Amino acid sequence: MLRSRIRRLFRLRGLTPRDSVREVDDEMELHVELRAAELVRRGLDPDAARDEARRLFARDAGTLRALYAAAVERDRRMRTRQRVESVAQDVRYAFRGLIRDPGIAGFIVVALALGMGATVTAWTLLDRLLLRPPSHVVEPDRVVRLYGELDRGDLGLRTSSWIPYSAYLQFRDLASFESVGAYRILERVVGEGADARRMRVGDALGGFFPLLGVRPFAGRLFDARDDAAVEGNLAVLAYDLWRSRYEGDPGAIGRSILVDDEPHTIVGVAPPGFTGTEPRRVDVWVLASSATAGTTNWNIVGRLRPGATRQAAGAEATAVHRPDESGSFTWFRDVRIFAGPLAWGDDGREPVEATLARWLAAVTVIILLITFANVVNLLLVRVARRRRELAVRVALGSGRGRIVRLIAAEGALLALGGGVASLLVARLLEPIVRQALLADQAGWTSSLADGRLLGLAGAIALIAVACVGVVPALQAGSPRVVRALRGGPRAGSATLRLRGTLTVVQAALSVPLLVGAGLFLRSVANVRALDLGIDPEGLLTAEAMLPRLERFSFDREWDTYRRLEEAVRRLPGVEAVAVSIGLPLDGGSFSAPVWVPGRDSIPALPGGGPYVSTVSADYFHTIGTAIVRGRAFTDGDREGSEPVVIVNRTMATTLWPGGEALDRCFHVDHPGSPCARIVGIAEDVHRRGLRERPSFQYYLPLGQQRMFGGAKLVVRPAAGAAFSRDALRRAMVAADPRVWAVEVRSLEESVQGELRPLRIGMVTFGMSGGLALLVALLGLYGLMSYMVAGRRHEIGVRVALGATHGDVVGLVMRSGIALAAAGVAVGLGIALVAGPWLEPHLFDTSARDVTVMVLVAAVLLATAAVAGWVPARRATHVDPTEALRTE
Amino acid sequence: MSVIKGTLDVLVLKALSWQSMHGFEMTRWLEQRSGDRLALEDAALYQALYRLERRGLVEAEWGQTEEGRRARYYELTRAGRQELTEQTEHWLRYAETVTDILTAVPRTA
Numbered sequence: 001m002l003r004s005r006i007r008r009l010f011r012l013r014g015l016t017p018r019d020s021v022r023e024v025d026d027e028m029e030l031h032v033e034l035r036a037a038e039l040v041r042r043g044l045d046p047d048a049a050r051d052e053a054r055r056l057f058a059r060d061a062g063t064l065r066a067l068y069a070a071a072v073e074r075d076r077r078m079r080t081r082q083r084v085e086s087v088a089q090d091v092r093y094a095f096r097g098l099i100r101d102p103g104i105a106g107f108i109v110v111a112l113a114l115g116m117g118a119t120v121t122a123w124t125l126l127d128r129l130l131l132r133p134p135s136h137v138v139e140p141d142r143v144v145r146l147y148g149e150l151d152r153g154d155l156g157l158r159t160s161s162w163i164p165y166s167a168y169l170q171f172r173d174l175a176s177f178e179s180v181g182a183y184r185i186l187e188r189v190v191g192e193g194a195d196a197r198r199m200r201v202g203d204a205l206g207g208f209f210p211l212l213g214v215r216p217f218a219g220r221l222f223d224a225r226d227d228a229a230v231e232g233n234l235a236v237l238a239y240d241l242w243r244s245r246y247e248g249d250p251g252a253i254g255r256s257i258l259v260d261d262e263p264h265t266i267v268g269v270a271p272p273g274f275t276g277t278e279p280r281r282v283d284v285w286v287l288a289s290s291a292t293a294g295t296t297n298w299n300i301v302g303r304l305r306p307g308a309t310r311q312a313a314g315a316e317a318t319a320v321h322r323p324d325e326s327g328s329f330t331w332f333r334d335v336r337i338f339a340g341p342l343a344w345g346d347d348g349r350e351p352v353e354a355t356l357a358r359w360l361a362a363v364t365v366i367i368l369l370i371t372f373a374n375v376v377n378l379l380l381v382r383v384a385r386r387r388r389e390l391a392v393r394v395a396l397g398s399g400r401g402r403i404v405r406l407i408a409a410e411g412a413l414l415a416l417g418g419g420v421a422s423l424l425v426a427r428l429l430e431p432i433v434r435q436a437l438l439a440d441q442a443g444w445t446s447s448l449a450d451g452r453l454l455g456l457a458g459a460i461a462l463i464a465v466a467c468v469g470v471v472p473a474l475q476a477g478s479p480r481v482v483r484a485l486r487g488g489p490r491a492g493s494a495t496l497r498l499r500g501t502l503t504v505v506q507a508a509l510s511v512p513l514l515v516g517a518g519l520f521l522r523s524v525a526n527v528r529a530l531d532l533g534i535d536p537e538g539l540l541t542a543e544a545m546l547p548r549l550e551r552f553s554f555d556r557e558w559d560t561y562r563r564l565e566e567a568v569r570r571l572p573g574v575e576a577v578a579v580s581i582g583l584p585l586d587g588g589s590f591s592a593p594v595w596v597p598g599r600d601s602i603p604a605l606p607g608g609g610p611y612v613s614t615v616s617a618d619y620f621h622t623i624g625t626a627i628v629r630g631r632a633f634t635d636g637d638r639e640g641s642e643p644v645v646i647v648n649r650t651m652a653t654t655l656w657p658g659g660e661a662l663d664r665c666f667h668v669d670h671p672g673s674p675c676a677r678i679v680g681i682a683e684d685v686h687r688r689g690l691r692e693r694p695s696f697q698y699y700l701p702l703g704q705q706r707m708f709g710g711a712k713l714v715v716r717p718a719a720g721a722a723f724s725r726d727a728l729r730r731a732m733v734a735a736d737p738r739v740w741a742v743e744v745r746s747l748e749e750s751v752q753g754e755l756r757p758l759r760i761g762m763v764t765f766g767m768s769g770g771l772a773l774l775v776a777l778l779g780l781y782g783l784m785s786y787m788v789a790g791r792r793h794e795i796g797v798r799v800a801l802g803a804t805h806g807d808v809v810g811l812v813m814r815s816g817i818a819l820a821a822a823g824v825a826v827g828l829g830i831a832l833v834a835g836p837w838l839e840p841h842l843f844d845t846s847a848r849d850v851t852v853m854v855l856v857a858a859v860l861l862a863t864a865a866v867a868g869w870v871p872a873r874r875a876t877h878v879d880p881t882e883a884l885r886t887e
Numbered sequence: 888m889s890v891i892k893g894t895l896d897v898l899v900l901k902a903l904s905w906q907s908m909h910g911f912e913m914t915r916w917l918e919q920r921s922g923d924r925l926a927l928e929d930a931a932l933y934q935a936l937y938r939l940e941r942r943g944l945v946e947a948e949w950g951q952t953e954e955g956r957r958a959r960y961y962e963l964t965r966a967g968r969q970e971l972t973e974q975t976e977h978w979l980r981y982a983e984t985v986t987d988i989l990t991a992v993p994r995t996a
Contacts, residue, residue, distance in 0.1 A: 023959070024933070026957065026959075027909075027910055027933065027958075027959050028933075030909070030910075030911065030952075030956055030957070030958050031910050031911045031914070031929060031933075034911040035911065035914075035929070056928070056929055057928070057929040057930055058928060058929070058930040059928060063928065063930045063931075064930065066930075066934060067930050067933055067934055067937075070933075070934045070937040070938060070941075071937050073937075073941060074937040074938075074940050074941040077941045078940070078941065081943070
């Protein structure tokens with residue numbers, strides 16, 4: 001049935017080679033007969049004439065065969081030409097038809113473009129995160145990473161990719177593996193002086209590169225012999241670093257590079273895009289030295305032998321594993337070892353981004369399919385609306401097939417237009433999604449430059465052509481629709497109900513997605529409005545790398561940092577600078593107990609602590625923490641002066657309720673220490689991040705604390721000043737010759753980093769929600785149009801009975817909005833039920849936020865109004881006499 | 888006299904430039920015009936027709952002869968007419984050149 005329809009669609013009927021041969025025979029027969037008749041007239045007897053005529057026609061069978069072949073070839077060629085011409089004509093007609101109705105055509109193209117573009121983007125992500133193996137790894141399917149898993153009873157499973165070096169030695173000879181390698185990636189300071197930067201440095205044992213099968217871009221990589229040799233420290237540069245730092249100079253090989261102040265000899269350059277087995281970039285690879293080999297934070301990768309399985313490898317490793325009796329890494333004693341594919345993260349699971357991408361890919365595909373369904377419906381509505389034109393064509397002799405092909409051509413044109421436009425959409429979406437989900441992925445290439453993904457886009461476009469072109473055409477070709485073309489569409493109530501349900505489902509689908517987007521948006525806004533107690537905007541921290549010995553002397557560290565502080569203060573563009581040991585939002589917090597005279601103990605607060613920062617005089621001004629009472633430190637608060645302290649508001653109000661905290665004193669660290677007098681009360685500060693619970697915080701002046709070292713500078717550049725981090729580095733290196741490197745970080749960026757999960761949520765929900773909304777709009781519009789077309793008669797009667805334009809618009813729009821409202825109700829129900837699942841990922845926002853829900857409902861109803869408006873307007877143009885006459 | 892290779896096509900086009908005809912009519916036309924001097928296998932004519940049809944230079948349609956017999960009638964297309972003009976010019980120039988060469992009298996010193 002379908003086959004015959006498709007055959008008809010493409011006019012496959014027609015001459016077959018057998019027909020060609022028969023035609024030649026007919027032609028020949030006439031020729032021979034006429035020739036024979038002529039010969040008879042000249043006097044030959046009929047039989048002889050006939051033979052002679054045959055001989056004159058063709059002397060041998062070869063000639064005849066050539067003749068037949070020529071006819072077959074001719075017919076084949078002509079059929080093709082005819083088909084091409086007829087398709088070209090269909091396309092021309094279809095194009096003209098679409099141009100006449102640019103609104104709908106544009107709308108469909110945009111809907112398809114967004115649907116397909118989003119799908120391609122989602123699949124690009126999925127490909128990036130899950131499907132694409134790491135670059136330059138030979139047969140990556142056979143390379144696995146080992147994980148340790150410990151069942152801690154009530155505490156749950158603990159899974160980690162950190163494996164001690166001693167275990168690596170045990171796993172080296174497993175039967176499941178061809179070879180085993182180990183690496184770890186650490187942040188270390190690379191370079192010297194003002195040029196030094198913290199970079200991602202891969203420690204690799206010599207066997208790591210040969211296991212992966214990676215080839216050097218230049219020079220050589222490490223191999224197993226290097227492990228044994230005592231050549232000293234070796235380094236391999238990442239291609240990007242080699243280009244940026246050494247301008248791609250081949251002479252870089254053989255030179256020395258400082259990694260954590262230790263010289264390493266550069267032996268080679270890794271190929272472009274090589275990141276080891278993990279997706280994040282690695283700037284430098286160094287050969288793991290024997291000094292670090294005894295540590296516990298190794299990642300073990302193995303190349304499975306052909307036929308070996310991950311399960312078998314894990315079981316074997318677990319069986320072989322003998323806990324290291326020295327017991328320095330206790331949790332690893334009783335672990336079960338398992339092997340995971342390279343796409344998994346450090347926690348032995350698929351990365352959350354990958355799960356999100358998988359989810360997004362699934363949602364976009366569903367939405368895309370619904371889009372196709374809606375576009376198909378819309379095209380059928382167009383058919384119904386144009387039934388007069390089509391009926392005229394049928395009357396003028398256009399076959400049914402012709403009309404079917406016309407519709408197919410329209411669909412195909414729209415799908416192709418959408419396909420081309422979708423590339424543009426993918427191009428626009430890509431940077432957004434990339435920034436949200438793949439901030440630190442190396443070697444990203446645009447999907448548009450990737451042959452496979454371009455192929456995927458092409459395949460999706462083809463499917464679109466098939467869905468949007470062929471399906472409505474088949475539908476239109478069915479006798480039912482042809483009958484409808486004659487009589488006008490009278491939608492059966494069952495069809496309408498089905499379509500109504502579909503529309504409600506679509507609206508309902510978009511609601512929870514939009515609610516999700518709204519909730520994440522609200523969370524981001526809440527974060528923006530959050531008072532952290534400091535002003536992180538533009539704020540930099542700078543840490544000077546000093547020879548180790550300098551670090552161990554408190555006095556020397558204070559001296560050095562006071563000098564650095566002075567040097568930076570003189571820099572143009574610096575508004576304020578201070579020294580601090582223990583910074584908020586900086587990863588490390590120091591805590592030290594306090595003893596308050598007259599109190600047995602102090603209450604433990606949920607935020608932990610008490611936290612202590614040791615700061616120079618200008619600290620509060622620099623970091624932007626308000627002193628709510630009393631004073632800040634001055635240069636007079638230092639070694640040898642009266643012990644003083646500043647406490648935070650929480651500490652002041654909790655320990656000295658009634659506001660008498662000022663001038664009280666407490667002992668820091670141990671009860672025998674001198675009692676430090678409270679000279680000021682500071683605003684509470686977020687120490688750990690965005691989610692902060694109350695804690696005691698107090699500040700000591702630089703020089704009055706000998707518990708913790710690790711000073712940093714806090715630098716606030718003047719607003720609008722051209723101030724570069726490089727200038728800061730140079731000034732610090734110049735101020736003290738012992739500073740061998742300076743690490744500059746932005747506190748603002750660490751706050752931004754915490755926004756990332758919220759951004760991811762916003763982007764994924766926003767993208768899918770927006771798409772779903774568009775689809776719902778499309779669906780409603782199609783349904784409304786269909787309804788208007790189907791109810792022309794009824795509307796005509798109403799108009800004849802005196803209904804005004806307003807009545808007609810109201811009639812149509814009411815039913816559209818009613819459907820949307822049903823969808824909103826169902827959708828909000830889903831959103832409410834699913835809310836608790838989302839809530840932990842939000843910030844200070846209830847998953848049942850009323851504002852968001854109301855807004856989403858309003859948006860959806862407004863969309864429904866827009867979708868209903870055009871068909872409603874069209875309904876007012878129904879001419880009662882005409883509508884009644886078509887019966 | 889046999890037909891020079893490649894000239895049959897243009898002869899067929901010429902025949903059809905007078906009126907549309909079926910295969911045998913064309914044969915008769917060529918025989919009469921040449922005074923029966925051209926020796927031509929009938930099948931070759933049909934092959935030429937199919938070739939021209941394939942190139943879109945002639946079109947064919949089944950019709951009826953005056954005697955009521957079913958016959959395939961050939962007609963010149965616009966492209967065929969154009970081709971005939973070009974090929975005729977080409978042939979004339981060619982024939983002139985060849986004639987000039989062949990009839991040149993050797994110059995005696």
